Amino acid sequence: MTSNRYVYGIVDGDPVEFETDAVAGADQVYTISHRRLGAVVSDIDTTDPEETDEDAQRHDDVLREIMDERERAIVPMQFGMSFESDRTLKNVLRGARPAFRRAMNDIEGRIELGLKIVREEDADVDDEAIEAAVDDELEPIAAQSVPNDLFSDRLVLNRSYLVDREDREAFDEAVARLEGDEAHDHEDLTFRYTGPFAPYSFVDVEIGAQR
């Protein structure tokens, strides 16, 4: 039996355990704890898992199950974190404890939402005015936000928002208002509003090379 552990994220307090379709064919997700912090893991036979679309989806599904079904805060790990033993993993939990605690405080009770605004091909739109309008509507509601890469020249805006669960509805409404706002060439714009996600964009925990 393998002793390698694939990590989804870090929880505080009670361990999480359930059966599911997990990464790399595992069927059980459970928790390895060091004091109050616990790493949610499944068994895996490698420390260098290949990123397939299916496994990336499973990684995300496990995080969502914990956040949505169990309403627990989890500091999400990016896809692909795998450790060679429980001992190395506990060392990481111990070493990065202050960082995990800080991240936990930031994300507790909050979800991540994403907004991309795409212009029609060759459409001439006022990027700055659109950005200002979006900021006016959304920034007051969001707890935090970060800009993301404009990886296509069709993208006018690409931002992630960290939003309190209780402000979700207000945020949805604000996005709908923006989408219907005729002042901003909305015929030439397509909105892509996504989420909720585990708050990947708002945790910045570096895990050392001691995997």
Added chain:
Amino acid sequence: MFVLDDLLFRPIVGIVDTLHTMALNELYDLEALEDELKENQLLYEIGERSEEEYRRRKEELEAEIEIAQEVHERLSSGRVEVKS
């Protein structure tokens, strides 16, 4: 004469080498390919690209990215030879 030849020759090899590396970098622009992969996904998500077209392009781009990664690994390890 050997010393002189060598000194004269060396800078030219250096320039050719650099130009070759630059050309390879441009031809196998990993970042541009990755951006295009993300754009392909986005255009599919907003309904501008059909599923068939999206999958076809995704496969093409992933294959190109794999080649580009290999070229970059070889470049950084100096295993790409300059042939004239």
